[in-house]
Amino acid sequence: MTLAERMYLPAILGGLGITIRHFFMKKPTIQYPEVKRYLGPIFRGHHVLKRDEQGRERCTACGLCAVACPAEAISMVAAERKKGEEALYREEKYAAVYEINMLRCIFCGLCEEACPKQAVYLRHDRMVPVFTERDQVIYGKDRLVEKLDDRYIRNNPDAQATPTEPTLSRSVG
Amino acid sequence: MNQFNTFLASFKNLTTAGYLFYGLGLITLISAISVVTAKNPIHSVLALIFTFFCLTGHYMLLNAQFLAIVNIIVYAGAIMVLFLFAIMFLNLKEEDEEAKTNVTKMAAVIVGGVLMVLLLSIFNYAPVGTYNPASFDAKTGLVERLGIVLYSDYILPFELASILFLVAMVGAVMLGKREAGDPHF
Amino acid sequence: MELTVLVIKSLVILAVFGITLLIATYSTYAERKVAAFLQDRIGPNRAGPFGLLQPIADAGKMFFKEDFIPAQANKWLFILGPCLAMLTALMSSAVIPFGDSIRYGSFEVPVQGIDVNVGVLYVFGVVSLGVYGVMIGGWASNNKFSLLGAIRAASQNISYEVALGLSIIAILMMTGSLSLRHIVNEQNGFFQWNVFTQPLGFVIFLTCAFAECNRTPFDLPECETELVGGYHTEYSSMKLGFYLFAEYINMFTSSAIISTLYFGGFQYPFMHQVHDALVDSLGSTVGHNIATGIGTAVLFGKIFFFIFFFMWVRWTIPRFRFDQLMNLGWKTLIPLSILNVVLTGAGLLFDKFKYATWLIVIVMIIMAATNAIKAPRRKPVTVPQL
Numbered sequence A: 001m002t003l004a005e006r007m008y009l010p011a012i013l014g015g016l017g018i019t020i021r022h023f024f025m026k027k028p029t030i031q032y033p034e035v036k037r038y039l040g041p042i043f044r045g046h047h048v049l050k051r052d053e054q055g056r057e058r059c060t061a062c063g064l065c066a067v068a069c070p071a072e073a074i075s076m077v078a079a080e081r082k083k084g085e086e087a088l089y090r091e092e093k094y095a096a097v098y099e100i101n102m103l104r105c106i107f108c109g110l111c112e113e114a115c116p117k118q119a120v121y122l123r124h125d126r127m128v129p130v131f132t133e134r135d136q137v138i139y140g141k142d143r144l145v146e147k148l149d150d151r152y153i154r155n156n157p158d159a160q161a162t163p164t165e166p167t168l169s170r171s172v173g
Numbered sequence B: 001m002n003q004f005n006t007f008l009a010s011f012k013n014l015t016t017a018g019y020l021f022y023g024l025g026l027i028t029l030i031s032a033i034s035v036v037t038a039k040n041p042i043h044s045v046l047a048l049i050f051t052f053f054c055l056t057g058h059y060m061l062l063n064a065q066f067l068a069i070v071n072i073i074v075y076a077g078a079i080m081v082l083f084l085f086a087i088m089f090l091n092l093k094e095e096d097e098e099a100k101t102n103v104t105k106m107a108a109v110i111v112g113g114v115l116m117v118l119l120l121s122i123f124n125y126a127p128v129g130t131y132n133p134a135s136f137d138a139k140t141g142l143v144e145r146l147g148i149v150l151y152s153d154y155i156l157p158f159e160l161a162s163i164l165f166l167v168a169m170v171g172a173v174m175l176g177k178r179e180a181g182d183p184h185f
Numbered sequence C: 001m002e003l004t005v006l007v008i009k010s011l012v013i014l015a016v017f018g019i020t021l022l023i024a025t026y027s028t029y030a031e032r033k034v035a036a037f038l039q040d041r042i043g044p045n046r047a048g049p050f051g052l053l054q055p056i057a058d059a060g061k062m063f064f065k066e067d068f069i070p071a072q073a074n075k076w077l078f079i080l081g082p083c084l085a086m087l088t089a090l091m092s093s094a095v096i097p098f099g100d101s102i103r104y105g106s107f108e109v110p111v112q113g114i115d116v117n118v119g120v121l122y123v124f125g126v127v128s129l130g131v132y133g134v135m136i137g138g139w140a141s142n143n144k145f146s147l148l149g150a151i152r153a154a155s156q157n158i159s160y161e162v163a164l165g166l167s168i169i170a171i172l173m174m175t176g177s178l179s180l181r182h183i184v185n186e187q188n189g190f191f192q193w194n195v196f197t198q199p200l201g202f203v204i205f206l207t208c209a210f211a212e213c214n215r216t217p218f219d220l221p222e223c224e225t226e227l228v229g230g231y232h233t234e235y236s237s238m239k240l241g242f243y244l245f246a247e248y249i250n251m252f253t254s255s256a257i258i259s260t261l262y263f264g265g266f267q268y269p270f271m272h273q274v275h276d277a278l279v280d281s282l283g284s285t286v287g288h289n290i291a292t293g294i295g296t297a298v299l300f301g302k303i304f305f306f307i308f309f310f311m312w313v314r315w316t317i318p319r320f321r322f323d324q325l326m327n328l329g330w331k332t333l334i335p336l337s338i339l340n341v342v343l344t345g346a347g348l349l350f351d352k353f354k355y356a357t358w359l360i361v362i363v364m365i366i367m368a369a370t371n372a373i374k375a376p377r378r379k380p381v382t383v384p385q386l
């Protein structure tokens, strides 16, 4: 080391200069709960059980999603479609109970890939809200099945919403 | 007994500084005694440090501010820290009694007794400095006076003392110097 | 009217005490904010507006933690440690002259806790006592790592105290007084400030102040990798809080002392003109008091800058290794400060010339420059192909 280097001071002053530059730089921080960023078109968020164009539930309770799920988060009870329910369920067998344990789910999206009926999707525009109570953890059909006035379209260019406020999506459920 | 009575009588018309002196003196004595009696060496050192603080208080009462502060800096701040250092490293414990054989105890008692007798006799015969409140200069203890005295009347002892320190320092450096074959830590 | 003086005096002391605590409290907040900003973050901003209530939240958290005393620890000394740290940290701000004086009727009360004529030594003595809090706490924890941390802290403090004292001596020689107020009054006029007369002494003092406060790059007493934590490994709850808080108080005090010793304290350029103008327009009492207020504000500006500087350095420079620290202290700073003292003395003897120590600075710069030019160009490091 030369003497100048051994005196430390020039190097220290240089370092101080660098850090003070950063002091005045724009901060890249995103103020999370207030500001949310768009997480991309393939973000895996809130599950949704799709309905078809006529508003019938697509799920046929085949159980493939439950088999595919690595976290064993999905459970369901199948039932046979009765006469007169054709407008409700597309297939002759349907899921009377369909539950996802959101504490177990790791949002891997394998259920979505496994489904032969394109019935289960992970929405890219909505997160599962933070839960604080036990009874909020298991999502039944009431919170999973797509609402007719709130349809989910995967390739919708307008759906570039940031993940919504947890309180908002709770009111959806 | 008579003396004691006059002492008691004089106790009543003491000034604030006088009361402070006696209070401080009592604390000093207690802490100094506990230096000797403390079982745990760390407690002993802490009591010694406290004693130094009391001494500083005495210096303050004498308006010798410089001495007071230097006493804190040098004794309490530096020397006693080294004491603590050494004792903490040695990790002496209360049950560490093997150094205290009967012979050492006897020797300590004799040495201490002789020292006490010596001090008492010196105190008895030595002229105790008196002062005249009328002509007393309150600035005697201040640093300017001290400097002037130190660098005029006492210049030789002062310089000799500094040379002594220099020699001690060189000696310490020599002792601490690493020799050719010494291992590197 | 002794009583009025006493009341004003005690108000000043109370104010000094309170301000010290307040500033130390908000230093913890400022530290986090500054650290965040220097690292391109935002820092605490949730508790209250801009996170201003963060220190209170921190204190609340500290208080509600479990106050744990290890079974084998020496209970009383364990408690005494943080108390001592806090006590010594708070004591030293008593002698700092925060301003000129307050006029009240016919009295003139200096804005200073106590004006002892050995002020510098007082600060020095209190600083040297600061080691005890750490040492006693470290020892009483009955933990090897705490003890090692305490020993490290003590040896570091003792080593740097020497250079600290020597760098002050040059100032004392120029002022001829140990009173901090006197030292401040001596620095009237911008180029009379001791930074300009004692550039080297200032650098040494600053470095030693960092070491005395245990701040980075000299924060070796606290260390997770080698010491598990440092002297306060065993501490929890508010006892730990006291130790950490004492550090911030120390930082405030040293900033105040640096400003006082080297940056003219409450002096600012054209102070006398401002003072005279104020006295002329507002009368000798109100005008004087306002001028004092301005001086105090200026001093606090300087203090805040140095507190910021402490933090700025902390988040810039990595720490020294312990042997490097000792080498720097004993082999560099102490000889340099002795040289500084000698040259200052020579300059003073020779026609009261105050700027003699610039000689060292110039010589050092020239030496460094020639050395850097003569040094062989370093080849860029090539990674051997495997």
Ligand code: SF4
Binding pocket: A065, A068, A069, A070, A071, A072, A073, A074, A100, A104, A105, A106, A107, A108, A109, A110, A111, A112, A122
């Ligand atoms: S996203 Fe993955 S873990 Fe979650 S339910 Fe579907 S398969 Fe199971």
Ligand code: SF4
Binding pocket: A058, A059, A060, A061, A062, A063, A064, A065, A066, A076, A095, A114, A115, A116, A117, A118, A119, A120
């Ligand atoms: S969601 Fe799809 S995979 Fe799962 S049970 Fe229904 S149809 Fe089968």
